[in-house]
Amino acid sequence: MEPRSVIVGRIVWTVLIVGLLYLPIISIVLASLANTRFIRFPHRVWSIDAYREALGLGLTYDLQWTSLKVAICVAFLAVIFAIPGALAFARYSWPGRSVFQKSLLLPIFFPQSVLGLAALVTMSAVGISPSWQTAVFMHLVWVVPIATLIVSIRLYGFDVAQEEAAFDLGATRLQSFLAVTLPQMMPGIVSGALFAFLLSWANLPLSAYTSGADSTLPEWLYSRMSTNYAPMVPAVSVLSIIASVLVVMIFQLIRLWWRRHIEAGSD
Amino acid sequence: MEQSARNGLIAVIPVALLLLSGFALPLIFIIFTGLMPPRSFGLLEDPTLANYRTILEEGYWRPIMWSLGFAIATTLVSLALAWPIAKALVIHAGRFASVISILIAVPVFIAESVRLFGAHLFLMPKGGILAGTVNALLGIDIGSILFSPLATLVGMIYIYLPFAIFPMTLGLSQVPPEQVEAAKDLGASGWQTVRNVELPIALPGILIGGLLVFVLALGATAEAAILGGQSVVVAVQSIEQRFNYAQDWPLGSALATVLCAITALVVFPLMRRLDIDRLFRR
Numbered sequence: 001m002e003p004r005s006v007i008v009g010r011i012v013w014t015v016l017i018v019g020l021l022y023l024p025i026i027s028i029v030l031a032s033l034a035n036t037r038f039i040r041f042p043h044r045v046w047s048i049d050a051y052r053e054a055l056g057l058g059l060t061y062d063l064q065w066t067s068l069k070v071a072i073c074v075a076f077l078a079v080i081f082a083i084p085g086a087l088a089f090a091r092y093s094w095p096g097r098s099v100f101q102k103s104l105l106l107p108i109f110f111p112q113s114v115l116g117l118a119a120l121v122t123m124s125a126v127g128i129s130p131s132w133q134t135a136v137f138m139h140l141v142w143v144v145p146i147a148t149l150i151v152s153i154r155l156y157g158f159d160v161a162q163e164e165a166a167f168d169l170g171a172t173r174l175q176s177f178l179a180v181t182l183p184q185m186m187p188g189i190v191s192g193a194l195f196a197f198l199l200s201w202a203n204l205p206l207s208a209y210t211s212g213a214d215s216t217l218p219e220w221l222y223s224r225m226s227t228n229y230a231p232m233v234p235a236v237s238v239l240s241i242i243a244s245v246l247v248v249m250i251f252q253l254i255r256l257w258w259r260r261h262i263e264a265g266s267d
Numbered sequence: 268m269e270q271s272a273r274n275g276l277i278a279v280i281p282v283a284l285l286l287l288s289g290f291a292l293p294l295i296f297i298i299f300t301g302l303m304p305p306r307s308f309g310l311l312e313d314p315t316l317a318n319y320r321t322i323l324e325e326g327y328w329r330p331i332m333w334s335l336g337f338a339i340a341t342t343l344v345s346l347a348l349a350w351p352i353a354k355a356l357v358i359h360a361g362r363f364a365s366v367i368s369i370l371i372a373v374p375v376f377i378a379e380s381v382r383l384f385g386a387h388l389f390l391m392p393k394g395g396i397l398a399g400t401v402n403a404l405l406g407i408d409i410g411s412i413l414f415s416p417l418a419t420l421v422g423m424i425y426i427y428l429p430f431a432i433f434p435m436t437l438g439l440s441q442v443p444p445e446q447v448e449a450a451k452d453l454g455a456s457g458w459q460t461v462r463n464v465e466l467p468i469a470l471p472g473i474l475i476g477g478l479l480v481f482v483l484a485l486g487a488t489a490e491a492a493i494l495g496g497q498s499v500v501v502a503v504q505s506i507e508q509r510f511n512y513a514q515d516w517p518l519g520s521a522l523a524t525v526l527c528a529i530t531a532l533v534v535f536p537l538m539r540r541l542d543i544d545r546l547f548r549r
Contacts, residue, residue, distance in 0.1 A: 024385025041399030094275025111486020
């Protein structure tokens with residue numbers, strides 16, 4: 001065993017760093033509770049006027065809607081790409097597989113802002129004007145590799161013999177895939193979709209260059225916080241944070257439910 | 268076997284098309300545009316290295332050096348900060364491990380502009396959350412690191428630290444505890460155990476985490492803009508300026524190509540050492 005002091009030290013360190021990760025988020029919440037044009041903490045008057053203003057503003061909904069629209073499309077399409085991608089990554093053995101495995105990692109290990117700028121140059125050369133649809137496409141370039149990896153992890157634990165057995169018993173290839181392999185991949189697919197949604201929802205560097213006039217929430221906040229501050233800006237931020245946290249929580253509940261009912265039931 | 272090979276070649280098509288059109292093509296465009304004469308538009312002029320000469324002669328390499336420095340520092344500090352956390356998560360956290368992991372993961376899903384804005388509000392001088400609280404409680408005025416290169420670095424570490432923690436935790440979780448015990452029983456010191464037992468097994472995870480942090484920090488802009496103010500210009504900011512204000516796309520593209528080249532120089536040698544099947548199968 002390691003000395004007690006080392007163990008206590010590590011635990012204190014972990015709690016401290018996790019706490020520090022949340023300081024900026026707490027700061028936004030505190031800043032949003034003012035009604036003055038300039039932040040001067042501690043506030044003389046604490047108020048929720050900023051939230052009233054943010055919720056009464058159509059723009060808030062427009063931005064959330066653009067972000068949501070993009071994130072839902074990305075989550076849905078990412079899974080469509082990731083299912084065959086993961087099969088090629090982890091299930092089948094074919095010439096060029098190891099090259100594919102490494103190429104798939106390249107967009108992840110690449111500065112997103114540079115990719116966004118490169119896409120912008122390409123689009124203007126080809127004559128495509130940037131919009132939320134092009135933002136979806138560029139998010140996919142970055143998110144699909146991640147979703148593919150997540151689905152692959154699940155596939156590595158899959159016993160190929162099960163699908164073969166279904167085929168030998170007279171099912172077609174497609175039937176045995178749909179009835180045996182796909183359900184096995186399901187937890188990975190759900191995780192992949194959630195990651196895709198959240199990564200797209202929170203993305204700034206790719207959206208900044210490829211969404212054109214369709215501003216997403218992170219983009220709008222980025223421009224407003226530097227030029228035109230008001231307590232409404234942190235209030236809108238807090239609303240978007242709540243949305244992210246809600247999605248994570250809903251997902252955790254789905255996962256728990258899945259484990260209790262489906263996986264426990266099949267054993 | 269042949270069936271498997273055919274299935275694989277069919278299954279790869281959608282992702283391959285996506286990456287060719289959305290990743291390879293833009294990179295080729297950038298490289299070509301970088302070879303066009305300064306301030307030209309279109310891709311049909313005679314190729315020239317004039318932009319690269321401008322980068323060397325007119326100081327455009329400076330923002331790239333800042334970004335490189337920030338990326339190296341962010342990587343080293345993040346890995347050092349992450350090590351005790353990864354150890355705590357793998358060895359001591361027990362049933363709290365998943366709760367702590369979620370707590371570390373949630374901020375990743377909040378836009379970095381939002382979180383950096385929070386850091387800005389926290390660090391602001393005079394009426395900021397930190398300075399205001401200290402002033403109200405103790406009646407003293409503390410300074411602020413806001414709008415300095417240090418603030419930019421702190422912002423990058425804050426944003427990219429989770430990307431170091433998770434792969435490192437994954438790597439460390441593959442170290443068999445019995446091997447560590449055995450090394451200790453045989454008289455290995457703490458450092459010897461880390462170097463000869465834990466590091467070799469956890470290395471792929473640490474490398475992946477370090478690589479992620481390095482690459483993300485190399486392309487970071489929001490940290491410098493929101494926390495660094497005008498104190499330093501980082502690489503992507505200077506590229507952006509060439510594109511937007513100067514309308515010099517060839518020079519901007521050449522700068523972007525340099526950044527891609529640095530990324531490739533770091534990513535390719537490390538990637539060659541990764542055995543992906545082994546990494547995932549566990």
